[in-house]
Amino acid sequence: MGRSPCFDKVGLKKGPWTPEEDQKLLAFIEQHGHGSWRALPAKAGLQRCGKSCRLRWINYLRPDIKRGMFSLREEQTIIQLHALLGNKWSAIATHLPKRTDNEIKNYWNTHLKKRLSKMGIDPVTHKPKTDPLGSTTGNAKDAANLSHMAQWESARLEAEARFVRESKLVSNPPQNLQIAVGSSSSSSSSTSVPSLINTAFLAPPKTRPQCLEVLKAWQGEVTGLFTFKTDNLQSPTSTLNSMESMLPNGLINDNFVTNFPVPYKGGVEYCSGSDGKNKETLLDTTMGLNEMVAWSHQDPHKKENMNMEGNNYSDIMVWDSCNDHQQNSSIAAPCENLKETNYDGDYSSSSFEEYKNYWNSILNLES
DNA sequence: AAGACGTACAACCGCAGTATG
């Protein structure tokens, strides 16, 4: 045991990193790997302690991290897992590809916690704040069951996170997403991280977790931000109905706009060119992620099955709201707002159908 | 225009766990 008093050392720089420092650190790690963090600063010519270098790398410079706004789905995941795990940010982070625990923690503290509070939900207990009975809707047995389940899940998720760390397993989102929404895909990923969500939430528990009430409220809160431009869509009368109103056709027809950044609303757009400029828009969000169909650019009537299990995802363009989408943008994103991805680890690229299934899987847990 | 205030986020700090000799 013991800790290294690196910050006590004289002459080491503290505070914000400069671009030059970032460049030095990046260049060194790219060339040599980080190796021993303690030895790194001297080798890289940095007046920083190893700990500071490590944090900078992990939370900011690492190439495989996603920065920018959190998608609705990511928010849901955070809330869900926070209800189960509490402030176990690292465990939560294992379920949000490319997000760091620090970023999630900050996001929770600055956004989600406040929003839950405004919704009348205690962000610590995930229960409604004002309850004349002094408890939530569940009875003592439910609460006990919930507590038991939460403990069980907590232990399991942490074990899973540890396994992932130890095995340096890189999750495979396309496959895992299919699993998470209950696809029939055969899976060897019983140890993959998202499979936990699958097993945790698709296998109906005896009682409905309290956190689901929070999610339901969250869903209503967020979908309530949608405004419909025309009347030809079902008017949302309840949170669940409003969710159903967000059907792909409505999205495709551009019948409503949002006043907040929405994660991924249209499914997948297939572009004929890798630069996306010859985009032939095609959204078919009525299909699951593993059964999407692409329209040929040359012949829009010709459909070609897209083998999502295949390797060629280079032509798939998805709207990366986290990086490109700004607030107050309309749902019909211009092509410039589309970002190319090889579909490797982009959580926001799930289809609406998959998104809907995700919600259904959570909200239909009542036994 | 300028100071006060609030917000968001990067970074710091210290504790705890693990690895190693």
Added chain:
DNA sequence: TCATACTGCGGTTGTACGTCT
């Protein structure tokens, strides 16, 4: 078994920036 080095984690702080008065 123990001491030390190292890493991971979560709470907290510092600061830049935007908004308000």
